[in-house]
Amino acid sequence: MIALEILLATLPLVFLLSLLFEGIDRKVHARMQRRIGPPIIQPFYDFIKLLVKENIVPTTAARSIFNASPSLAAASSIVGAAIPLANLIARTGIIGDLILVMYLLTMSSIMIVVGGSSSGNPYGAVGFSRKIMMLIGYEIPLLISVVSISIKAGPSLIYYDIILAQIKSDKCLACAYISSATAALTFLLCISAAVGVVPFDIPEAKTEVIHGPLIEYSGPQLALLKLAKSSTIFSLSLLAFTLFFYFPTIYELSIVLGEIATLGACLLGSLMVMLLTVTLPRTVFARLKIGQAFKTYWFFPLPMAITSLMLSVLGW
Amino acid sequence: MIWEALKSLFKKPLTVQYLTKPDEKVPVPERYRGKISYNRDACIGCLLCIRTCPAGAITADERKVSFSLDRCIFCGQCSETCPRKAIEITSKFEIVVYTKSEIASQ
Amino acid sequence: MWKIASRSRIKSPWIFHLNTGSCNGCDIEIVAALTPRYDAERLGCVLVGSPRHADVLILTGPLTSQMMPRVVRVYEQIPEPKAVVAVGSCAISGAPFLGSYSIEGPLDRIIPVDVYVAGCPPRPEAIIRGIVTAVKRKFG
């Protein structure tokens, strides 16, 4: 199984890339506020520092869940990011891996709030109820948009098949079909809620619920949770770019450097996606209230996702 | 707001790179009330400064005065009260110390 | 390995700020240290909301009797290793408030303080310098 080996090899790559992406995000965010901002490797410093810090488990916490959930969250989101990256490198896929990735990413964000609510802190509990409400809001349109794109590309639930479809038609899917363009828009709109950054960071709002689920975590546990969050950002922006905007004509030009050029271009593209969907909204919007965020998602992305699904079934 | 943010992205940051670039500092104005300096020879021992110091940082000491700078609140009242200008305000503001007694020597 | 750890600690001091009865002067200067002019984040400083995440505890104010048990609790909640910075004259000695019935005297009576930053209030530059000095001494 060469694919498994590649998958294992991608894990450290995901770790590095997601922290690097977070560093770039913070730098650009700072520059938009006319500050210098932290150095790009700042997330690495933070991660290592938290790893070697003391770990405190509050006496009120349900110990086993509290201890297990950060590792579970980090593991599932890193694997969730590694699968698409490994498939992109190995140029293969297994049936249903797209569903697996979406599931793992959701799992990671659920694990974070489960751990938070097991800490026994009332703010953790508020964070939990808010996160569940947010999940209902964004998860449905997100999944529908993925289903819509997979219908267009096959229909197939293999991640690499969708990329193959784009290579075959020599066009990115979002440029080729109206339904895919709508699905792409939905997906992009959902990213900032799925990763929980400012207009939708309601479950972990610092000034309202003091980081919500993260409140009682310290040291290595917190490092893992932060890693889970940044690799979710990385994974979702990579997915968004490769599923919808994979421009095959550009990548397949250079045959000599083929693999590396393709990968590099994909990463650059997903960086752009991240800057557009994570950094920019968190710079220019204020945090919404839970009711408003919920309404936002049910009024715009959900109808859009359903439209795109219908259009793709109709073959547009 | 979006335009503002994007424009700022390409503007020079407002940051003064204190500590990360040598010799870069926000300028200290002339009137800045920093650490006080005491000229013992000019002092005539009228003890008026002790009466007006709001923090009780000045104590009598052999017909002159001595300062416990850890209590100083940098109001500059002592230098204003002093009839001989024996107490002067300097513009020194970076007083970062490990123990309280070091404040006087910094 | 140890070198990397201590370098990371120096490069990423997360701050928890606690007001123990200060007049706001030092508190707004601490916040001002994060704003574009001074931008403490370029040195890795982030203001966090929960003491569990913090490395550096910044204390301002002369320590009122109501805040005393809370200061101890917050201090205990911060995971090791930690540094404590006392900002402002009140935090150092109690300055103009000494002698009041509700002041429990200088901070270092109840918790160990690593670095004192004098001033009333100190300029944001001095506060940044204080944080950097504290982490260098404590974690370096």
Added chain:
Amino acid sequence: MVNEREVKYDEFARFILPVGPVHPALKEPFHLKIIVKREEVLDVELRLGHVHRGIEFLAENRNLIQAIYLTERICGICSHSHTTCFIQALEEVGGLKPPERALYLRTLIFELERAHSHLLLLGIMAYQIGFDTLFMYTWAAREKVLDLFEEITGNRIHHAMNVIGGVRWDLTPKMAEKTIRVMKDIEVTTRRIYDFFRGETVEKRLSGVGLLSQHDAHELCVVGPTARASGLVFDVRKDDPYAAYGDLNDSFSVISKKEGDSYARTEVRILELFELINIVQAALDRLPNGPINLGESPVRLMRRIPRGEAISRVEAPRGELIYFVKTNGGDGLERLKIRTPTLANIISLKKMLIGCEIADVPVIVTSIDPCLSCANRITLVDHETGEVKVVNADELRRKKS
């Protein structure tokens, strides 16, 4: 059966959420015990006193000059208002009349302080709703005002500008020029900030939140921008002019809004920023020449103040500030009583908070611009009988020992 289950669910969903005394939304310690049901706030219990430093008691044991600096350190944001108010009372007792130029300079610093305080509040407001960029922009503009303070008075926060019978530092023509330049800058920035505050997301978070009707505002005796946002037109600068406000009466008008929500309270502050720019410009235009204080040594002036009492009030950035001063004829105070604007406003929080969402709590608390270091007074409430008992300093000391 169904009923029982409903009741149980109700009890499950209802829990107590402590806000403070240590909370990132509050820069100062202050305790709110909030009983919430899911996201809704059912009841609020307010507790103050975490930053009570006993300043009134301390001032009674010090001489007048020391008391000036003590009142300055009541609050770092409105330090000049406190000293102005205190010194006005002293001057009234002593029958001292500060020269015209001193009054104008006091007014100038006063308005600059209002500018810095309002910009600060706008920034904090943006920070509370998670709008970091707006917070950064606002505070970057505020830095310019602080630079001005540093240049004129020698410190960014505690100005130490007032002395008995005048002011301590003069304004050089160069500084006046710079002030005008900075004010023009601030006007431009404030316009931009106003646009941002009118933007979609911010308005969504603020408007309709924390309603305080005109009737309630009147009943609860709120002051300052909080009252003016609820439709009460009341401003000490206009109604009972002090310092140079009598002469500058024509250069500004009192801003007032009818809505009474958090957005109106924020908007009043933004519009007041424009007004105060006018005041500063008018004050600089009409600045008379002459001495800036009575030219006597402070210690001698302090001794000239006889036994007597006076009440003085000013319009601090947060509202009406009242000082009652009773001197003992020596150089000390017999009694000092301070009624700060936040103390008047903070009671209205309970009215505003009940029925809102958890997410609105920091917004509402910030919208009255609480300055808790001003507001802490000791009042003990006996929980069983509900009896309210005010404890004086002597009793407290006995309790401590």
